Amino acid sequence: MTRPVLTISREQFRVNLEAVMRRLSSSQLMIVMKDDAYGHGAGWAAEDALRAGVRWFGSYDIATGVNLRRRLEGEPRIFAWATSDDDEVAGALLHDLDLGVGSEAYLERVIAQAGSLGRRASVHLKIDTGLHRNGIRPEDWDRILARTRAAEDTGALRLVGVWSHLSEASDEADDESRAIFTAACDAVTRTGDAPEITHLTASAASWWRPELRGTVSRIGAFCYGIRSAGGPDLEGILPIATLSASVIAVEDERVVIDAGSFDGIPSTLVGIDVGTSGGVRRLEKISETCSEVASWDGAAVGDEVRIFGPGAWGEASATSLAERIGTVGEEILTRLAPRVRRSVV
Numbered sequence: 001m002t003r004p005v006l007t008i009s010r011e012q013f014r015v016n017l018e019a020v021m022r023r024l025s026s027s028q029l030m031i032v033m034k035d036d037a038y039g040h041g042a043g044w045a046a047e048d049a050l051r052a053g054v055r056w057f058g059s060y061d062i063a064t065g066v067n068l069r070r071r072l073e074g075e076p077r078i079f080a081w082a083t084s085d086d087d088e089v090a091g092a093l094l095h096d097l098d099l100g101v102g103s104e105a106y107l108e109r110v111i112a113q114a115g116s117l118g119r120r121a122s123v124h125l126k127i128d129t130g131l132h133r134n135g136i137r138p139e140d141w142d143r144i145l146a147r148t149r150a151a152e153d154t155g156a157l158r159l160v161g162v163w164s165h166l167s168e169a170s171d172e173a174d175d176e177s178r179a180i181f182t183a184a185c186d187a188v189t190r191t192g193d194a195p196e197i198t199h200l201t202a203s204a205a206s207w208w209r210p211e212l213r214g215t216v217s218r219i220g221a222f223c224y225g226i227r228s229a230g231g232p233d234l235e236g237i238l239p240i241a242t243l244s245a246s247v248i249a250v251e252d253e254r255v256v257i258d259a260g261s262f263d264g265i266p267s268t269l270v271g272i273d274v275g276t277s278g279g280v281r282r283l284e285k286i287s288e289t290c291s292e293v294a295s296w297d298g299a300a301v302g303d304e305v306r307i308f309g310p311g312a313w314g315e316a317s318a319t320s321l322a323e324r325i326g327t328v329g330e331e332i333l334t335r336l337a338p339r340v341r342r343s344v345v
């Protein structure tokens with residue numbers, strides 16, 4: 001039985017990383033590796049990023065961060081910002097992860113774990129700059145900051161950084177967020193050392209709004225070549241992944257390929273163009289484990305059909321597919337099932 005293949009280009013990944021780092025100039029890249037590096041595979045990607053000179057890794061959760069720590073030599077900084085249970089926090093302290101902390105309750109748990117393990121936690125306090133998801137409200141900031149400074153004095157933690165996440169809903173909203181962010185950083189400086197690092201922006205704002213960048217920029221999508229849905233192409237950046245399927249049967253009007261909705265291909269994608277050796281053809285039907293494509297002259301079992309990818313004959317990228325069904329490229333990639341073989345070349 002054949003399976004669809006996601007072919008991932010390490011060379012393009014390296015090119016993208018260089019383009020992102022050039023664009024960021026003095027802001028350092030923190031590559032975001034959540035969801036298995038957006039479905040591309042976090043292990044090889046982290047090693048390649050380290051080789052390309054990346055020194056900050058954003059794991060989201062602690063388990064991923066611990067795996068990265070075991071894999072990456074030279075002690076790069078690994079930042080885990082998911083609010084986690086006490087066992088996970090202990091793991092983070094033992095493996096020297098930096099922790100994102102966005103609530104007083106979590107701060108107290110981190111302090112308690114550090115005390116019981118005799119370790120000093122590296123903490124990045126998160127100010128809520130408008131998303132209202134996770135983050136310390138501005139009205140609580142001074143009080144929680146004072147608590148953090150007191151814990152610093154006892155050796156339980158080190159306040160490393162201040163961070164937040166933008167809504168990217170509009171430039172105005174992001175400007176307001178930045179004003180709150182700057183005030184929070186100023187409050188840190190008034191109570192002791194200035195934050196060693198500050199980080200506010202993800203892919204789009206880091207790329208398009210240099211004035212919003214902190215000393216570090218947390219970037220996932222653009223490193224993997226996933227442009228924003230509805231957004232323009234990015235200079236020097238291309239998708240690193242190509243999804244292909246194989247022809248498994250040739251009928252009169254249609255050709256059957258070995259990729260379907262169980263592989264993570266949204267069934268709402270019926271009607272897209274896919275790339276075949278006979279040119280672009282319409283994807284006529286999506287079933288669970290196979291799909292049907294309008295036929296072409298000379299179609300044969302074993303032929304490759306490209307569903308997306310740079311330079312593909314059909315859709316250029318996961319994002320251009322996503323735009324057809326009102327979602328984002330990240331979702332197309334992270335939904336691909338384990339059955340899809342990853343081939344890193």
Ligand SMILES: *Cc1c(COP(=O)(O)O)cnc(C)c1O
Pocket residue numbers: 032034081165201202203204218219220221222
């Ligand atoms: C996912 C995520 C990022 C990266 O976002 P991209 O748009 O993929 O660059 C940055 N920061 C946080 C908190 C995130 O959750």
